Amino acid sequence: MNSPPGVTRATLVKDLRLEWRSKDAINSMLFFALLVVVIFSFSFDPTAEESRRIAGGLVWVAFLFAAVVALNQTWARELRNQVLDAYRVSPARANSLFLAKVTGNFIFVSVLEALMTPLFVVFYNLRAIGPAYQLLFVAVLGTWALVVNGTFFAAMSIRTRSREIMLPLLLFPITIPALLAMVEATSSILTGEFSARFWIVLLAVYDVVFTTGCLLFFEIVLHGE
């Protein structure tokens, strides 16, 4: 009757339309990421050879912080007028909602990355010495890792008293291995010193494990109370 892909598509379209009308998430996220880039380039002299080594870390930390801004927004929208309750009383599957939200966030964060990467390249004069095409894998897998966990923990943290603060507190410890993998893979490719293969595989495993885990538990979180 109500096919899960149909619900997912409808929710995704609805989210994109809402975002297109308000542009809340994407604007605040973009500006925030811009600020982070500028502040980082003050803090670490971008021309120094040493800073190129840490550029991978800077890029991902900037994206992580910016993604948190967007992730908090996704569920805030559902809380206004308690629209989430309307979803919860309907027979639609919880996982359809989760997948729609993850896909939506994946699109937002990818747009952000596409816009911010040129800035980093310019500021830090980046040039990949290793195989540059691997960066694409790292970006896709890394973004998915951030977004899957982020969406899940954002759904968890909206149920707590101090919503906005709770998300990073839950998200960051669990994301440590993924973040380490993203940073190390990016640095390996940029410097060309090591092979990034292990890290890409690790990221892929992380994605599979946590996508499965989140899908398994999301219904409990959504209908928990």
Added chain:
Amino acid sequence: MTDSPIIAVNGLVKQFGRFAALRGVTASFEAGRLYAILGDNGAGKTTLLRVLAGLTPATRGSIAVLGATNLREVCAHLGYMAHPSLLYDEMSGMENLRYFARLYGIQDDARCQAVIRSVNLDPSLALPVGQYSQGMRQRMSLARALLNDPRILLLDEPFSNVDVRSAREMAGLLGQLRDSGKTILVVTHQAALLREVADEFVWMEAGQIVSRTREFQPEEAK
């Protein structure tokens, strides 16, 4: 419909930390009737409705709706209208309903339009719901609850901040819905509006049902 109650709750307790909103509610509601649930603020009316809608699990006690104890199984037959509108402010009424229809597996626009017309609104109105008047918003909210043609309607304060004329109109509509065989539970402060249409008045106080009367008795019941 059978004679067995469509909703039966037994010893329902709902505790929020150091506060109990429901303190042992036992009641049954029969099919095809309109119940008005009355009481002061904090008497537990809204919590009871949320528990019945499957939004809040009870701390203790048992519930059976349409014979099912797992409310997820019967949620397709429930319509729930909350105090907040449960609508997206940025979208028009039709866009809202089209989205919620998908959640119930309803694909055609005709159903959405029919529901909007049944609450006396214009389906072609492009105004986002956020700019509706309170009365329009409540009616659109009712339309959302009616979308899946539910057998049981749970309505939380449908008349709040609605002008008298629209409120009367809505009360009349509820009577028609009841006559078409739906079971309706209405939580409200304005019991007088339902004087004509309600079959039974259920008074709650401090998390318990204190009395049930067929006739509307404004002061005596308190």
Added chain:
Amino acid sequence: MTYLFAAYVATWVIHIAYLGHLARGYARLNREIEELNRKR
């Protein structure tokens, strides 16, 4: 030797601090139980 001493002291300071926290919890609870009994 100073390091050894520091480590052992630190261990017990942490444990005793937690035990103190627990004891405070019990004390508060007992107070609340007494209050409840008085109300009855």
Added chain:
Amino acid sequence: MKRAFPIFAILTAGLLSYGLYGALIQAPTEQTMGDVQRIFYYHVPSAWTAFCLFFVNLVASIVYLVRRSPKVDALALASAEVGVVFCTVVLVTGPIWARPVWGIWWTWDLRLTLTLVLWLIYVSYLMLRRFSSSGQTPVMAAVLAALGALDVPLVYFSIWFFRTQHPQPVIGGGGSIDPRMLHVLLMNWLAFMCFAALVCWSRYRLEILRRQVEETQALESLLAGGSSR
């Protein structure tokens, strides 16, 4: 059960003092590290105890998700909290050992980092328990515990590979251990496990009691409110 508590407490105190005696006097002094090595008798058993407690927490969380029994949830809370305390001990004594032996306070050593990440996950677990509204706390916390457990092997592999890429100070490990040292180590582990069980039990009872009081208060407050109206 109630009478067993003081007996068990005395037994634990005895074991702890015996462990302390063993660690400071009985055990032979290590050749290269000297007396500082004796931190080892507290550091390692604490780590093992912490891991055991986290394991108890994981099992309790999974059981809670299946059975939804509030008592299991109280056990999960107790084990997580006491586990964090023991983990803190590990993280504090670790650098105190590392400083004189390796000349640095901290290194991104596999075991050290894993412990740190576990500590972070469980602190966030406790934070979640603290900040979420009462009704849903146990479910959310149990889900977080399960996801945290999924994270551990991934953390392990990432740090393991991270270490092979970056040069590290060589850590004296492996090799055979003096049987007398091993005896003291195991003795201390037993003592700490007993101590942990004791503390965990008190915390568990505190939680159960707290919930009972809360429930009574909830019902009483409404009674009072009802009659005044």
